[in-house]
Amino acid sequence: MKYIKLLLCFFIAINIYAQTDKYTPELLWKLGRVSEPELSPDGKTVLFGVTFYKLEENKGNRDLFIVPSTGGAMKRLTDTKHNEINAVWRPDGKKIGFISSEGGSMQIWEMNPDGSEKNQISNFNGGINGFIYSPAMNYILFVSDVKLDKTANDIHPDLPLANAKIIDDLMYRHWDDWHDYSYSHIFIVNYNNGSLGIPEDIMDNERYDSPISAFGGMEQITFSPDGNYIAYTCKKLSGKEDAVSTNSDIFLYDIKNKATVNLSETMEGYDFNPSFSPDGTKLIWLSMKTPGFESDKKRIILMDLNTKKVKDITENFDQSSDNLIWSEDSRKIYFISGINATFQIYSSDINTNIINQITNGWHDYKDIAVRNGTIIGSKTTMLNPAELYYVNETSGEEKKITNINDEIFSNVKSATVEKRIVKTTDNKEMLVWVIYPPDFSPDKKYPALLYCQGGPQSAVSQFFSYRWNFQMMAANDYIIIAPNRRGLPTFGQEWNDQISKDYGGQNMLDYFSATDSISNLPFVNKDKLGAVGASYGGFSVYWLAGNHNKRFKAFIAHCGMFNFESWYGSTEEIWFANYDLGGPYYQKPRPRSYDFSPHNFVGRWDTPILVIHGQNDFRIPYTEGMQAFNMAQLQGIPSRFLFFPDETHFVSKPQNSVLWQREFFKWLDSWLK
Numbered sequence: 001m002k003y004i005k006l007l008l009c010f011f012i013a014i015n016i017y018a019q020t021d022k023y024t025p026e027l028l029w030k031l032g033r034v035s036e037p038e039l040s041p042d043g044k045t046v047l048f049g050v051t052f053y054k055l056e057e058n059k060g061n062r063d064l065f066i067v068p069s070t071g072g073a074m075k076r077l078t079d080t081k082h083n084e085i086n087a088v089w090r091p092d093g094k095k096i097g098f099i100s101s102e103g104g105s106m107q108i109w110e111m112n113p114d115g116s117e118k119n120q121i122s123n124f125n126g127g128i129n130g131f132i133y134s135p136a137m138n139y140i141l142f143v144s145d146v147k148l149d150k151t152a153n154d155i156h157p158d159l160p161l162a163n164a165k166i167i168d169d170l171m172y173r174h175w176d177d178w179h180d181y182s183y184s185h186i187f188i189v190n191y192n193n194g195s196l197g198i199p200e201d202i203m204d205n206e207r208y209d210s211p212i213s214a215f216g217g218m219e220q221i222t223f224s225p226d227g228n229y230i231a232y233t234c235k236k237l238s239g240k241e242d243a244v245s246t247n248s249d250i251f252l253y254d255i256k257n258k259a260t261v262n263l264s265e266t267m268e269g270y271d272f273n274p275s276f277s278p279d280g281t282k283l284i285w286l287s288m289k290t291p292g293f294e295s296d297k298k299r300i301i302l303m304d305l306n307t308k309k310v311k312d313i314t315e316n317f318d319q320s321s322d323n324l325i326w327s328e329d330s331r332k333i334y335f336i337s338g339i340n341a342t343f344q345i346y347s348s349d350i351n352t353n354i355i356n357q358i359t360n361g362w363h364d365y366k367d368i369a370v371r372n373g374t375i376i377g378s379k380t381t382m383l384n385p386a387e388l389y390y391v392n393e394t395s396g397e398e399k400k401i402t403n404i405n406d407e408i409f410s411n412v413k414s415a416t417v418e419k420r421i422v423k424t425t426d427n428k429e430m431l432v433w434v435i436y437p438p439d440f441s442p443d444k445k446y447p448a449l450l451y452c453q454g455g456p457q458s459a460v461s462q463f464f465s466y467r468w469n470f471q472m473m474a475a476n477d478y479i480i481i482a483p484n485r486r487g488l489p490t491f492g493q494e495w496n497d498q499i500s501k502d503y504g505g506q507n508m509l510d511y512f513s514a515t516d517s518i519s520n521l522p523f524v525n526k527d528k529l530g531a532v533g534a535s536y537g538g539f540s541v542y543w544l545a546g547n548h549n550k551r552f553k554a555f556i557a558h559c560g561m562f563n564f565e566s567w568y569g570s571t572e573e574i575w576f577a578n579y580d581l582g583g584p585y586y587q588k589p590r591p592r593s594y595d596f597s598p599h600n601f602v603g604r605w606d607t608p609i610l611v612i613h614g615q616n617d618f619r620i621p622y623t624e625g626m627q628a629f630n631m632a633q634l635q636g637i638p639s640r641f642l643f644f645p646d647e648t649h650f651v652s653k654p655q656n657s658v659l660w661q662r663e664f665f666k667w668l669d670s671w672l673k
Contacts, residue, residue: 022413022438023475025661028466029053029654032404033060034378034386036367041093043372044069045113047077048388049087050404058655064098066113069374070390071401077115084109086130086218091137095194097121099128108142110194121194129184130211130218133191134227139255140191141223141230142199148207149181169239173618174572175214176648184209186221186232188255202230202253202260210234212248212272224276228255231263231274231283243574246292250274250285263303269296277330281305282350284324284333287312292579293500295457297493298322300333302350313353318492321346325370334370338490341431341461345377345391359396362417364462376401380464382417382435383471384409413438415474422483422517425509431491432514433460435470435480445525447672448479450515450552452533452540456499456507456580459490467651467660468534476665478530478672481518485510501582504543504596511540515551527553528672532664534558534612535620535649539598542628545609546601554671555609556664559620559649562628564597570621602631608638610667612660614647640667 033051040047046069053060064077064084078084080102087098095110102109103120106127111118122128124144131142152164165178172179183206190197203210210232211220220233235248249264250271264271269288276283283303288296298320303310313333314321325334333348339357343364348355358375359365366386367378375391379398388402418434437446451468453460460482473480484491486507487499499507511531519526529552533541538560545555561567565585568577578584582591609632613625625641632639642663644656651660 021411023472025658026055028469029055030408031385034388034402034404037369037376037378037388038088039069039369039371039374039376040089041091043374046376046388047087047089047096053654055654058653067401069376071399074402090133091135097133119194122196124199132218132221132223134223135225136227138191138227140189140196141221142187143184144187145182146185147182151181170243171239171572175619176616183207184211186210207238208234208236219273222274222276225278225280229253233272244578246270246294246575248272273324275324275326277326278328279330292575294576300324313348313350317355320489323368325368328372334368336365336368338459338461341459341484341490343461345375358393359391362462381462382464383414385464415471416440422514424513430510431484433482434518435474437474437477442523445523446477446479447528448481448519448524449473450511450531451480451482452531452537453488454535454537456487456536457489457496459488460484461490467657479524481514483510483514500580501593503593508543530554530668530672532556542598545607546598546604552607554668555607556667557609557628558612559614559617561620562624563599564594567620567624572618605632605635605637608671610640610642612642614644614649616647617649619649
């Protein structure tokens with residue numbers, strides 16, 4: 001009996017080791033997700049959040065931490081059942097403000113920098129979505145949803161159980177939400193050491209949102225250094241005008257005079273994320289020049305607030321910019337920009353327009369914080385999720401200051417990444433990442449997966465995805481081919497822009513070039529190739545299915561466009577379809593792009609395909625996936641439809657995500673192994 005117990009313990013130990021020896025779907029949900037670093041006013045301490053998930057409860061929880069900016073012991077500030085979000089330092093550094101639902105709704109709380117004396121300071125009806133302290137600490141600015149439109153039940157009060165939406169205009173739903181008759185407004189309220197006055201809506205009765213939907217945050221709103229003005233981002237368009245235009249603007253609100261002016265009225269593309277210089281004389285923001293083009297170069301626009309003259313300080317910089325932060329002396333701007341499928345930290349002298357690249361390497365910086373010469377960045381690679389790093393501005397040297405997931409990774413074998421340059425059919429050089437399995441042996445032959453990126457303009461950089469995870473794919477003994485095909489940023493604007501109106505053109509030839517080049521390597525089994533992708537990558541898979549000339553033996557398409565005509569008639573951001581496809585399908589002459597629609601080639605499909613879609617995906621409605629699956633079924637092609645009734649364009653719920661991974665690899669293994 002004793003021997004049996006010892007043997008049982010041995011097998012349990014072996015099983016535990018096997019579970020932690022390689023990446024599994026369950027392991028991904030054990031990882032803490034680091035986000036939103038905020039430096040204290042003296043630059044000595046970093047405030048940040050970490051989200052931890054419990055797979056068995058199918059949910060996550062975000063807590064707040066601090067760590068010395070140059071490294072040291074981390075301290076946990078919150079440990080509740082409620083998410084703590086939007087954490088910021090009070091300008092004097094004596095308090096940390098954050099938003100929590102601990103009191104019953106999302107409200108502003110404050111605590112000491114050591115986590116003690118937590119206190120709810122707001123009790124605003126309807127809750128609060130985000131907030132900022134004014135530099136002088138005499139005001140707090142917050143955003144909250146305000147109901148301005150009537151529901152069907154408001155119109156017909158005698159039918160309280162009726163369930164309907166009455167729609168008279170466009171943009172009635174966006175990404176994953178139906179319009180809820182409310183608008184995100186900016187409120188300003190007097191603040192005095194934890195006490196709040198009566199809030200005032202600076203957008204009273206305006207049927208517009210600030211921040212703008214669907215993904216805008218508090219980076220779109222800011223106070224002037226003297227606390228007398230608010231600069232904010234808003235797209236003051238509605239209905240059809242909103243659906244066909246990207247024209248958001250920067251508005252300046254005078255707190256004393258209660259007057260608003262449009263600072264970017266002559267600019268017709270996206271204008272967003274304003275930031276005042278510390279001396280109060282200048283304002284910068286990000287701007288896209290081309291109307292309707294949501295993937296245009298993000299320029300840094302500088303306005304002299306005295307003369308109202310503007311200039312593009314990145315005019316000669318063929319890269320997009322993001323995460324703008326001023327130096328304390330108002331002479332430099334720090335920002336993140338993409339170069340050659342990586343994202344690095346840069347600075348720009350506003351007087352000379354000289355741009356300096358601070359960091360180098362195979363990584364992506366996602367967020368940065370800068371105070372008193374201290375630079376903190378949140379960094380990922382394809383192999384590792386986000387952690388925080390201290391960056392030396394002069395040398396570019398980096399020091400890791402958080403280790404949220406080190407213990408988990410201590411028993412996990414990692415994949416390896418290689419950069420290859422592949423010649424395209426038009427004799428260009430294309431960067432292709434190749435990811436190899438743990439314990440890779442050049443003497444074996446491996447099945448390979450072509451990874452088709454979404455976007456369509458979104459770099460295959462050193463991102464760490466919790467769904468399209470290259471570590472996970474490699475851990476299942478696949479070699480991954482990840483090309484930066486035409487239409488992806490970080491290689492100059494010409495490379496990025498080429499894809500528009502050419503969806504079935506050069507970028508698809510780039511996929512073939514990458515696949516053919518890598519599959520000819522001696523350790524790749526070119527008879528066991530698959531292609532996978534989501535969104536534009538899902539469209540790419542559908543298109544490849546009808547045009548691949550028997551290169552691939554299995555496909556997986558997640559939330560892809562299948563029929564351009566039905567997609568145009570059911571999507572919400574019409575500006576995107578108009579720009580990238582060239583206009584509606586009924587336009588005369590008919591745009592050439594519709595000839596690229598995958599449904600035109602479905603009669604040539606001959607390869608097993610897994611189709612995945614979420615019911616609440618309004619960007620690419622789930623009927624696109626249904627059409628693709630139905631056509632495969634009718635032709636007798638082995639196929640499966642994985643449908644999530646409670647997911648969107650993304651699969652975000654933990655257990656749904658694990659199921660997604662299991663079905664993903666079950667499908668690939670059945671056809672490629």
